[in-house]
Amino acid sequence: DTGVSQDPRHKITKRGQNVTFRCDPISEHNRLYWYRQTLGQGPEFLTYFQNEAQLEKSRLLSDRFSAERPKGSFSTLEIQRTEQGDSAMYLCASSLVSRAGEQYFGPGTRLTVT
């Protein structure tokens, strides 16, 4: 069991650029979650998938954010026209449907928007 992996681990971009992050979940997990975390805060929910279906997206999430999980395996999170406020750690987690709260996190992608 290789765990959840995320790529890249770090991303520095200029304001206004688009960025895309990738997450590979634990292979037998059919749930995949994206969270965002800033210093001193807990992870903030962004969206989650069950297989390839996106079941929920945070109401707070700007339409600049989009996520896909086209074949029910890996997922991508894209941020268009990045802003400095997007600077954060982007965390991916996966779980079994039957144990939805028992989520296993990847190492995260740290985004810095300059």
Add this chain to the structure above:
Amino acid sequence: QKEVEQNSGPLSVPEGAIASLNCTYSDRVSQSFFWYRQYSGKSPELIMSIYSNGDKEDGRFTAQLNKASQYVSLLIRDSQPSDSATYLCAVNPNAGKSTFGDGTTLTVKP
């Protein structure tokens, strides 16, 4: 009011002592509760889950749940310096997304 509330700390205990971490939640229908440990610069790591009222023990960790009081706690016995981390409480009300508190930072002093 935040959905999941934790004292931010920092909580400092001497090595060998019991550390007590507390969490309250607002959604009465919540059924599943979790504790994660997060070391500085790392991602959260699941350490305990609890679904029923009462206590659940796993090694040096004990989770306690009181649904009537909407309260969940984590006790760490025989605290070690390696337990120094931020502890996140999470609630998963509908078997979907989890809602996290902002964490309590624990320091165990040798």
